[in-house]
Amino acid sequence: MGEPSDLMLEGVVGSFAYGLNTPDSDVDYLGVYVEPTRTFLGLHPPTRDRGTRQGRDGADATYHEVGKAMGLILACNPTVTEVLWLDDYIVATEFGTELVELRSSFLSAQRVRHAYFGYAMAQFRRMLHRRETQGLGDKRLAKHARHCRRLLWQGYELYTTGVLPVRLPDPEPYFEFGRQMLDESGDAAAKALLAEYEEKFDSAVSALPERPDEAPLEDFLQRVRRAHLDARPG
Structure with a gap:
């Protein structure tokens, strides 16, 4: 399949992002997409476990639904957290840019x-x-x-x-x-x-707080869900 239609953030990760690429390295993509809010309101809502898609035909690309992505980043999952710390992005919508700006709120x-x-x-x-x-x-x-x-x-x-x-x-x-x-x-x-x-x-003395600052994250996700309430599943 191609890229998710409701992509809010996407960038290159992996060896090319780290500077560890070799001639044999593939380009890896990581992104965050938004599931239409109406899909959570029916008889068979999507679960967090299913909130990951593969995309970019012929390339290694992973996209997490924003709710799942935020849960993983709150756990400081290394393979997902880095999507908020890239130098540049292929896709960055208004909501995607705001998510990047909230990156420190996830940390503990x-x-x-x-x-x-x-x-x-x-x-x-x-x-x-x-x-x-x-x-x-x-x-x-x-x-x-x-x-x-x-x-x-x-x-x-x-x-x-x-x-x-x-x-x-x-x-x-x-x-x-x-x-x-x-x-x-x-x-x-x-x-x-x-x-x-x-x-x-x-x-070491950590520069991080004991707990993440969840209030702005909750506000952000609620606004994303409201903004996509009337969106139709692609």
Whole structure:
């Protein structure tokens, strides 16, 4: 299928956004769309679980319905939160721009730490298991390692500054870390990096509040729903 018709926000994410792209990298798109409000009022309203669509034929593109997207961003989900911190957008409606302007209201210290550091730890465990089961010849290890290290850095920056930098200032350390995963030293390097960031998070003073500021988010979503009350399902 093509792009959702009620798209409010869309941008390029993934390796091209981070500066970690290689000649083999695909362009990834992430967006937020609005479901017509009338579809929530009938016998079979859409559920949050179904509020994700794929789009852009032939490309890797994911679109979340605004209600689901906001729930995921409130949980500081790394793969969705970044859509509000991109340098530029392919699509940004008036509501989409307002959502970007509300990005700091979603943040809270514990959720950021849990989401980014916790997710990175889970990814590292998967990566090390892959090393053990697939061997060092698995070329996916390098990409997996680059993105694990990227998650740790981004999460720590967001936790300590309140700002999520999407593009890495210097990609080379991440490529070098990826290359390490393809040799015997990779296991020790991964565990050392995790220990380093655990210590950094433990000793840091977060710039984020204890709780997100939900009042403006609730107001925003209510206005979006009212604005799309009479819209017809596409």
